[in-house]
Amino acid sequence: MITPTGRRRRLGEHVTAYGFLCAALVVFAVFAWYPAIRNVVLSFQEVNFVRGSSWVGLENFSYILDDPLFAKAWRNSALFTLYALLLGFGVPFVTALLINEFRHARAYFRVLVYLPVMLPPVVVALMWRWFYQPEGGLINEVIGGVGLPTSEWTNSSSTALISLVIASTWANMGTATLIYLAALQTIPGELYEAAELEGAGILRRIWHVTIPQTRFVILMLLLLQVIATMQVFTEPFVMTGGGPEDSTVTVMLLIYRYAFVYNNFGAASAMSLLLLLVLAVFSAAYLRVTRSQQT
Amino acid sequence: MTRRAYRRTRRCLATTAVLALTLAACSSDGEGGGEDGKVTLHINGQPPNTDERELRVFLAEIEAFEAEHPDIDIVPHEGFMDPETFNTRVAGGDLEDVFYVYFTDPAGIIEQGYAADITDYLADVPHLDQIRPELHEAFQDEEGRQYGIPTANYSMGLLYNRDLFEQAGLDPNAPPTTWEEVRAASAAIAELGGGVTGYGECATENTGGWHLTTEIYSVGGAVAEPEGDGWRAAFNTPETVRLLENLRAMRWEDNSMGSDQMRSCEDVMVQMGAGQLGMYVAAPDNLPTLVRQYDGTYENLGLAPIPDQGGTLLGGEGYMINAGASEEEIEAALTWLQWRFVNPDEIERRIEEAAADELPVGLPMPPTPDIWVEGEIRDSVEALKEQHANVPVEHVRTFMEAAPTVEGHIEPPRAQEVYAILDNVMQGVLTDEGADIQGLLDRAEDDVNRVYGAS
Numbered sequence: 183m184i185t186p187t188g189r190r191r192r193l194g195e196h197v198t199a200y201g202f203l204c205a206a207l208v209v210f211a212v213f214a215w216y217p218a219i220r221n222v223v224l225s226f227q228e229v230n231f232v233r234g235s236s237w238v239g240l241e242n243f244s245y246i247l248d249d250p251l252f253a254k255a256w257r258n259s260a261l262f263t264l265y266a267l268l269l270g271f272g273v274p275f276v277t278a279l280l281i282n283e284f285r286h287a288r289a290y291f292r293v294l295v296y297l298p299v300m301l302p303p304v305v306v307a308l309m310w311r312w313f314y315q316p317e318g319g320l321i322n323e324v325i326g327g328v329g330l331p332t333s334e335w336t337n338s339s340s341t342a343l344i345s346l347v348i349a350s351t352w353a354n355m356g357t358a359t360l361i362y363l364a365a366l367q368t369i370p371g372e373l374y375e376a377a378e379l380e381g382a383g384i385l386r387r388i389w390h391v392t393i394p395q396t397r398f399v400i401l402m403l404l405l406l407q408v409i410a411t412m413q414v415f416t417e418p419f420v421m422t423g424g425g426p427e428d429s430t431v432t433v434m435l436l437i438y439r440y441a442f443v444y445n446n447f448g449a450a451s452a453m454s455l456l457l458l459l460v461l462a463v464f465s466a467a468y469l470r471v472t473r474s475q476q477t
Numbered sequence: 478m479t480r481r482a483y484r485r486t487r488r489c490l491a492t493t494a495v496l497a498l499t500l501a502a503c504s505s506d507g508e509g510g511g512e513d514g515k516v517t518l519h520i521n522g523q524p525p526n527t528d529e530r531e532l533r534v535f536l537a538e539i540e541a542f543e544a545e546h547p548d549i550d551i552v553p554h555e556g557f558m559d560p561e562t563f564n565t566r567v568a569g570g571d572l573e574d575v576f577y578v579y580f581t582d583p584a585g586i587i588e589q590g591y592a593a594d595i596t597d598y599l600a601d602v603p604h605l606d607q608i609r610p611e612l613h614e615a616f617q618d619e620e621g622r623q624y625g626i627p628t629a630n631y632s633m634g635l636l637y638n639r640d641l642f643e644q645a646g647l648d649p650n651a652p653p654t655t656w657e658e659v660r661a662a663s664a665a666i667a668e669l670g671g672g673v674t675g676y677g678e679c680a681t682e683n684t685g686g687w688h689l690t691t692e693i694y695s696v697g698g699a700v701a702e703p704e705g706d707g708w709r710a711a712f713n714t715p716e717t718v719r720l721l722e723n724l725r726a727m728r729w730e731d732n733s734m735g736s737d738q739m740r741s742c743e744d745v746m747v748q749m750g751a752g753q754l755g756m757y758v759a760a761p762d763n764l765p766t767l768v769r770q771y772d773g774t775y776e777n778l779g780l781a782p783i784p785d786q787g788g789t790l791l792g793g794e795g796y797m798i799n800a801g802a803s804e805e806e807i808e809a810a811l812t813w814l815q816w817r818f819v820n821p822d823e824i825e826r827r828i829e830e831a832a833a834d835e836l837p838v839g840l841p842m843p844p845t846p847d848i849w850v851e852g853e854i855r856d857s858v859e860a861l862k863e864q865h866a867n868v869p870v871e872h873v874r875t876f877m878e879a880a881p882t883v884e885g886h887i888e889p890p891r892a893q894e895v896y897a898i899l900d901n902v903m904q905g906v907l908t909d910e911g912a913d914i915q916g917l918l919d920r921a922e923d924d925v926n927r928v929y930g931a932s
Contacts, residue, residue, distance in 0.1 A: 184564065232589065250924055316736035316737050318672070334908070338908055422681065422739055424478065427905050428901060442560050445564060
């Protein structure tokens with residue numbers, strides 16, 4: 183039986199708990215939910231901060247759909263995401279497998295792989311801009327020095343996008359590698375021993391033991407990577423400005439231009455809303471995957 | 478709730494209240510009236526603390542102005558035009574009463590109603606009629622109503638490295654006057670080798686479109702022309718094709734422009750300062766920047782008129798007044814702007830001050846911007862410039878002499894959107910050897926017409 187004193191104490195504890203919850207809710211409401219809702223409202227308005235905004239129905243959507251850059255930006259973002267998945271999944275996974283095999287200096291390699299993540303993204307982008315210079319750039323100097331054909335990298339519309347993906351993968355693979363490595367280390371050694379006894383080689387061990395045992399982590403990281411890379415901004419903004427010939431204009435870069443170069447906040451909000459809807463699909467998939475794992 | 482928890486909660490609430498009050502106290506009240514009938518004027522344009530000389534001069538100017546006008550209290554704010562925060566400050570009511578703009582900004586600001594119409598206040602402001610009318614145009618709407626004051630301007634020319642000209646056997650006192658001559662000089666300079674390139678272009682962040690606009694003007698063309706109540710693209714002409722063919726030949730046939738083309742203007746300036754570049758299209762204000770930031774020297778740099786001289790791009794800066802300003806604030810703002818920027822009585826003092834601080838005098842830029850119409854004030858400024866010149870003015874003489882005859886054009890409507898489209902044309906020519914120039918122009922024309930809503 184709860185005494186009046188006990189009830190008061192529990193009530194007091196609840197008030198404190200709700201107090202803390204309220205603070206978190208207020209922060210979320212002000213800095214996350216309100217801007218998101220406001221974005222939806224703005225996407226249906228002609229925005230003016232002095233005269234007041236007016237409702238324009240679907241005009242902003244019609245404007246962005248009519249923009250020749252709309253299709254290019256989505257195509258470039260999708261291609262960036264695809265390349266980033268191929269490179270951004272394969273390279274960290276293989277790197278994690280290699281580090282996992284090391285008997286010595288594993289910590290050293292972990293730090294080495296993670297170091298680029300600690301560099302500010304803008305610094306990384308500026309550094310890679312220099313690496314990619316056709317004349318005097320590090321990469322062409324190295325590959326030209328050993329007799330391999332050089333490339334125009336960010337100076338050509340056919341290689342600019344993949345150049346950005348390489349730079350982005352180098353900068354961001356550290357986190358994925360460490361997560362894969364952690365997942366690899368949870369796989370019981372007996373499974374590999376059993377596979378070896380069955381005569382499985384290294385590739386079959388990876389295919390039949392490593393990948394099934396880490397598939398949840400792989401799927402989770404792939405979904406997170408899609409959500410992140412569809413929003414790529416820093417690399418094209420700093421390294422190419424969207425060029426050459428719009429070959430690296432991404433959805434986020436176009437949103438930035440609408441808002442801060444052309445002062446068209448309605449169009450920027452409409453484009454943001456479309457991006458939100460696309461990413462919501464992947465977010466829902468991510469939630470479903472994590473929930474299924476929990477159950 | 479325990480006593481401790483209660484105390485904690487109370488402390489949190491008290492802290493929140495104090496924070497809220499502090500924020501409220503810090504926020505602008507939006508009222509211009511101060512105590513004692515003084516008009517308080519919030520202005521931006523204050524140089525950063527790192528620019529000690531400019532900050533010192535700026536604050537001294539305010540002090541001198543306030544001494545002369547005790548009824549006006551100037552409250553300076555650091556910063557100039559920052560497109561990324563401008564709208565946020567408008568939305569938050571934090572935009573200063575008097576705010577700095579580039580010539581590319583007023584059209585959009587006027588359209589959105591963020592600046593006050595000051596036309597009816599201008600009649601009593603001295604010397605404004607002595608500013609070149611084409612500069613006023615940058616601050617006017619289609620009906621000729623005025624929304625700001627131009628304070629400095631530039632026109633584009635051809636900046637070149639005199640040493641490289643000499644080394645290449647070219648006469649540094651006779652820089653190229655046509656685009657064909659630019660091509661020949663560029664090829665000769667590139668022959669020097671050692672990573673030296675003859676001619677450079679900016680190509681990213683809308684600067685490619687900005688430069689191409691200047692070059693289209695130089696061959697007598699236009700980027701946009703009026704059509705009914707609106708505008709339509711006007712750059713898709715045989716002259717522009719010839720201009721771009723010449724550029725393509727420099728890049729791909731002569732190989733005199735190097736291979737790294739996705740560059741901002743800053744990248745080009747780095748190359749020029751390092752003595753690795755022969756020529757590029759630039760405004761006079763690039764000269765001090767090259768000397769101060771990129772190791773260039775006035776002795777080694779020259780500025781020529783834009784090749785072909787069929788016209789050039791006029792740019793510049795000025796100030797606009799917040800749409801929410803009261804009558805008193807507008808009058809005070811115009812008093813300040815006239816005293817600070819359109820004031821023949823203060824020019825000599827400012828020139829001497831700049832010379833004493835070893836800043837360049839003699840160039841068409843502050844402290845002697847080229848804003849005046851032909852007449853007494855202009856003559857007097859030119860005489861003072863010559864008297865106090867501390868840079869080799871003869872290296873920019875051809876540019877200065879041609880300035881009155883090369884027709885200046887302001888930037889096209891919706892300049893940034895147009896420049897973004899023209900960036901593609903510039904990038905296409907510079908990065909794709911097989912670029913279809915006519916195809917690039919056709920696409921750009923369609924895109925620009927879409928921006929203008931023209932069919």
